[in-house]
Amino acid sequence: MPVSGDLIVRVAARGEGISADGRHVAFAAPGDRLLPDNSVVPGPHHQAPPCRHFPACGGCQLQHLDEESYALFVRDRVLGALSTQNLATEVRPALVSPPRTRRRATLHAERRGRQVLLGFTETGSHRIVDMTECHVLLPELFALVAPLRMLLAAMLGERRADVHLAQTDRGVDVLITGALGDKLAELEALTGFAERHGLARLSVDDGYGPETRWEPEPATISFAGVPVALQPGAFLQATREGEAALVAGVKDAVGSAPIVADLFAGLGTFSLALAERAKVYAGEAAREPILALKAAASRAGRPVFAEHRDLYRRPLAPAELDRFAAVVIDPPRAGAREQAAAIAASKVPVVAYVSCNPSSFARDVKTMCESGYRLDWVQPVGQFRWSTHVELVARLTR
Incomplete structure (x- = not known):
């Protein structure tokens, strides 16, 4: 017998369900029904959370979503961020890391x-x-x-x-x-x-x-088979599966570009993979990671020129960027407003933008699109399974 009540139609950016009339309901999944007394009747996409600590533990916010609805949430986070900047493009189905893979x-x-x-x-x-x-x-x-x-x-x-x-x-x-x-x-x-x-x-x-x-x-x-010295507490992509998805997306975006700039390069997640078939400039503000990347690339014979450079205070200028056939940019959560503006003023034909914040990504991409770039596609990636944290890789071309 069908259950009456207001239908939960989607999940908001912070993880609460949203009903058809716009009400926000904690721990509701698409397809649930919100009754007049504000209780929720689980629908076909509402699963039993696997962990006893949910929902108290802050490590997960969305264990009540099944596989399909969680993947749609990850994709919708990207679509929502793009819409706030009046951007539209192909947004691919989300790639979600399996349980028990956070490294x-x-x-x-x-x-x-x-x-x-x-x-x-x-x-x-x-x-x-x-x-x-x-x-x-x-x-x-x-x-x-x-x-x-x-x-x-x-x-x-x-x-x-x-x-x-x-x-x-x-x-x-x-x-x-x-x-x-x-x-x-x-x-x-x-x-x-x-x-x-x-x-x-x-x-x-x-x-x-x-x-x-x-x-x-x-x-x-190791990145692309090259071991890199890891400093205590250094940044890594959260899962190997997520890293592989982002690397594949970057390679897809860059294509056969013979010379590539990797900005905010870190330990070389993308630099070393791209250096299998291209010459790579790697720029990074943190001293120890960029020195570790430089040493590792040298030992492996990979063509990576690594520079210790603060890309917030001294972003690559348009004239410097114009030397490259493609640029990869992977900034922290705040995005890279100054570097995005410099890319917008450059003639770089292809940009691969990797982001852990769809909102700052959409803001920076808006700047580039207003200067002649086209957003070709976005690949959402859900590395932090059952959380509201979403990552992505996108391709822009002139």
Whole structure:
């Protein structure tokens, strides 16, 4: 028998369902019905959340959506951002990373008596959800949660600490930021923990920068088969699947361009892949990543010219950009207003724009389109499964 009530038609950018008459309803999926008493009758796209910590844990906001509706949410986030700038183009179906594939995460730790809470914080709160299961982390990362909780129980003071986890070529890299003890017994406990659990590296940052306590061999992360030195806490794409989707999108956009600029290059996610068939200029403001990329490209014989350059204070000028057959740009969440304006004033024939923020992406692309570029397509990517965080790669041509 059909259920009466107002139909939930889509999911908003912050994750709440929106009814046909415009009401916002938390934890509602497309196809749900909103009854007069504001209760929700689940529809065909409303699944039982797999994790006991949902919805308290801030690591996920959308576990109640099934595969189809979550992929549509990721795509709709891009369509919505484009519409605010009066932009329209082909938006491809979203590529979503599977469960338990997140290879980097930051957990928070806090002492409660003799015990330590360790996990993500609640949405909109500093309260820590003590993690006992997780459906987004790689199993290798989650396997360390309980041992880390015991380790921190023996040495964490009254202040909070953050635990940064990342899967590297050689195992898990752990960086603990916060005030830990420096007694000999505690130092030995850290190295013993790292050795027992086969860590690639264990570092501690008490406010003066990361200090490595265990690293039997240099920790690396490989891009296009090239190992690059990984600094503690360095940025990585969240999943290997998401990284592969973005790299494939960039290659598709750039095509056979013989000389390419990779702006905000980081450790070389795109530079090293493109250097398999093109000469690449890589610009990056963070010193350690760009030096690591330079050294790795040199060892591998990849044609990458790496420059330490702040692209916010000193973006590539139009005359510099005109030397390239294509430009890849992958800025932080704020976008790259100044660099986008310089690209708009250039003659670069192809631009591949990678973004982790559809709103700043649409703003920057609007600037380029007003100067003669055409937005050919956008590929949405959902690396942060069941979250509202969306990434993308797009192609613009003159």
